[in-house]
Amino acid sequence: MIELAPIGLSLALAGxxxxxxxxxxxxxxxxxxxxxxxxxxxxxxxxALPLVLPPTVLGFYLLIALSPNAAIGQFWLTLxxxxxxxxxxxxxxxxxxYSLPFMVQPLQxxxxxxxxxxxEAAASLRAKPLDAFLTIVLPLSSRGFLVASVxxxxxxxxxxxxxxxxxxxxxxxxxxxxxAVFEHVESLEYAQAHILAAGxxxxxxxxxxxxxxxxxxxxxxVG
Amino acid sequence: xxxxxxxxxxxxxxxxSAEISGSGVTAIMGxxxxxxxxxxxxxxxxxxxxxxxxxxxxxxxxxxxxxxYLKPWQRPVGMVFQxxxxxxxxxxxxxxxxxxxxxxxxxxxxxLSGVIEALDLDPLLxxxxxxxxxxxxxxxxxxxxxxxxxxxxxxxxxLTALDRDxxxxxxxxxxxxxxxxxxxxxxxxxxxxxxxxxxDEVLVLSNGRKQSHGPVDTILARxxxxxxxxxxxxxxxxxxxxxxxxxxxxxxHLEIDGQRLDMPLMDDxxxxxxxxxxxxxxxxxxxxxxxxxxxxxxILAVTIADIETENGLPFGHVVLRLGETHIRARLTRASIQDxxxxxxxxxxxLIRSVSFDR
Numbered sequence: 001m002i003e004l005a006p007i008g009l010s011l012a013l014a015g016x017x018x019x020x021x022x023x024x025x026x027x028x029x030x031x032x033x034x035x036x037x038x039x040x041x042x043x044x045x046x047x048a049l050p051l052v053l054p055p056t057v058l059g060f061y062l063l064i065a066l067s068p069n070a071a072i073g074q075f076w077l078t079l080x081x082x083x084x085x086x087x088x089x090x091x092x093x094x095x096x097x098y099s100l101p102f103m104v105q106p107l108q109x110x111x112x113x114x115x116x117x118x119x120e121a122a123a124s125l126r127a128k129p130l131d132a133f134l135t136i137v138l139p140l141s142s143r144g145f146l147v148a149s150v151x152x153x154x155x156x157x158x159x160x161x162x163x164x165x166x167x168x169x170x171x172x173x174x175x176x177x178x179x180a181v182f183e184h185v186e187s188l189e190y191a192q193a194h195i196l197a198a199g200x201x202x203x204x205x206x207x208x209x210x211x212x213x214x215x216x217x218x219x220x221x222v223g
Numbered sequence: 224x225x226x227x228x229x230x231x232x233x234x235x236x237x238x239x240s241a242e243i244s245g246s247g248v249t250a251i252m253g254x255x256x257x258x259x260x261x262x263x264x265x266x267x268x269x270x271x272x273x274x275x276x277x278x279x280x281x282x283x284x285x286x287x288x289x290x291x292y293l294k295p296w297q298r299p300v301g302m303v304f305q306x307x308x309x310x311x312x313x314x315x316x317x318x319x320x321x322x323x324x325x326x327x328x329x330x331x332x333x334x335l336s337g338v339i340e341a342l343d344l345d346p347l348l349x350x351x352x353x354x355x356x357x358x359x360x361x362x363x364x365x366x367x368x369x370x371x372x373x374x375x376x377x378x379x380x381x382l383t384a385l386d387r388d389x390x391x392x393x394x395x396x397x398x399x400x401x402x403x404x405x406x407x408x409x410x411x412x413x414x415x416x417x418x419x420x421x422x423d424e425v426l427v428l429s430n431g432r433k434q435s436h437g438p439v440d441t442i443l444a445r446x447x448x449x450x451x452x453x454x455x456x457x458x459x460x461x462x463x464x465x466x467x468x469x470x471x472x473x474x475x476h477l478e479i480d481g482q483r484l485d486m487p488l489m490d491d492x493x494x495x496x497x498x499x500x501x502x503x504x505x506x507x508x509x510x511x512x513x514x515x516x517x518x519x520x521x522i523l524a525v526t527i528a529d530i531e532t533e534n535g536l537p538f539g540h541v542v543l544r545l546g547e548t549h550i551r552a553r554l555t556r557a558s559i560q561d562x563x564x565x566x567x568x569x570x571x572x573l574i575r576s577v578s579f580d581r
Binding site: 117118120121122123124125126127128131135136139140 | 267268269294295296300301302304306307308309310311312321322325326327367368371
């Protein structure tokens with residue numbers, strides 16, 4: 001017997017998170033790859049924080065920031081009538097922050113590998129920056145986008161601590177695969193835990209295999 | 224083009240004004256680090272000068288006073304970069320189309336098919352840049368730059384990355400394109416051969432300053448232009464007329480002010496046509512009497528017009544006059560003293576090697 005609700009929720013969360021991060025992470029990674037600003041190291045460090053912080057620490061701060069008592073949480077509540085904590089939207093916000101480095105770092109590396117020359121050549125051929133980015137940089141860094149998207153998706157599927165802190169364990173609402181496994185183990189339902197755990201293991205392996213096969217030259221930071 | 228630029232980058236600073244001729248090719252020469260490429264990047268808009276202005280015709284591309292600054296894509300220049308600048312994900316046709324579709328104006332004298340034909344790109348159109356030779360890449364890059372219908376071409380050492388054979392195959396295309404499309408060009412080069420063949424004027428830079436600026440024959444003859452590899456090589460450009468082809472001995476006879484020069488056979492040049500020859504000063508030796516029993520065929524009777532020596536340098540230059548033409552010879556100061564050379568003296572110039580520029 002396979003439970004579909006946690007699987008569906010995990011896939012939806014990972015999909016939405018990846019899309020949101022493509023929109024946020026692409027300009028951020030581009031800025032980091034081009035800037036000579038003295039703030040660059042600070043921004044890079046902040047971007048990489050989710051790699052080293054325990055998920056509970058991140059989840060704790062997010063829980064406080066997103067709760068209806070805090071400015072962001074209150075704003076969201078008055079805007080939508082729903083809380084950010086213990087909701088799918090809250091999970092997306094938390095996942096976007098938690099998976100940020102998995103999108104930004106491969107993209108930044110890909111942009112840096114493209115270098116300045118194609119942008120300058122495009123500019124000398126009358127292409128404005130957005131035109132040059134879309135027609136030249138994007139296709140030249142397509143493998144970076146593939147790697148970044150797959151890693152972000154897979155990492156979001158594998159979340160546990162942050163999701164538990166921000167979303168709790170509400171079946172059909174915030175109970176993703178990793179939390180369902182935890183729940184089954186706690187209740188000594190090892191058979192159900194085995195099905196979900198093995199499924200996640202196979203999924204993760206196949207995903208990483210695909211990434212490394214697609215791009216052997218890029219060694220992603222998996223941490 | 225009216226340039227007045229001040230620019231600082233690290234511990235390098237550039238400070239120069241120049242009026243660049245709006246027709247023909249102006250070569251920018253000078254040793255490494257003189258600011259040649261930086262000057263081109265400032266004109267293209269990739270770097271912003273601290274002060275000064277860049278004006279062309281009625282248009283101002285940059286003015287430090289009133290803050291005018293045209294972005295690189297707004298400047299009517301076509302650039303050929305030193306390295307490989309082709310878009311790797313597009314084939315040759317795609318690279319050309321990228322420029323063609325974005326050109327701000329059309330030009331009946333400059334069409335896609337015209338450029339493809341002039342640069343012989345037709346066989347390459349479906350190829351990916353990765354499969355092209357260095358010379359083919361630079362031809363495509365030149366075609367792409369032309370298709371922006373630029374008012375100016377900026378050529379940053381377009382032939383430098385090529386080996387000798389490729390260079391000799393690519394140079395004629397460059398020369399023909401510059402001539403037939405008639406777009407003024409700035410050419411950064413440290414090859415004296417390239418400059419002698421392509422340029423009409425030369426701007427010599429040193430340490431970010433203008434050292435000299437003038438017609439190519441004057442500059443190459445008058446100045447010891449230091450090339451990027453540190454080689455000094457002043458040379459003279461002279462005009463000669465073809466008088467006869469000797470197919471038996473594989474020689475072409477040229478006439479220069481009533482005297483004869485022999486060159487390896489060039490029977491594709493018609494009899495009566497004028498050629499521009501370049502003679503490097505170090506390829507010219509002097510003799511007080513017409514030498515006999517020598518293998519050197521080209522011996523000209525000349526008059527010493529001037530002698531330039533400088534204390535502390537082993538070599539000096541002797542400027543020789545032949546009718547209206549001047550030829551420079553580079554001799555050791557010791558030879559100049561031992562032979563007792565003086566201005567006005569009649570001597571014989573022994574020319575070891577001549578290169579030509581059609």
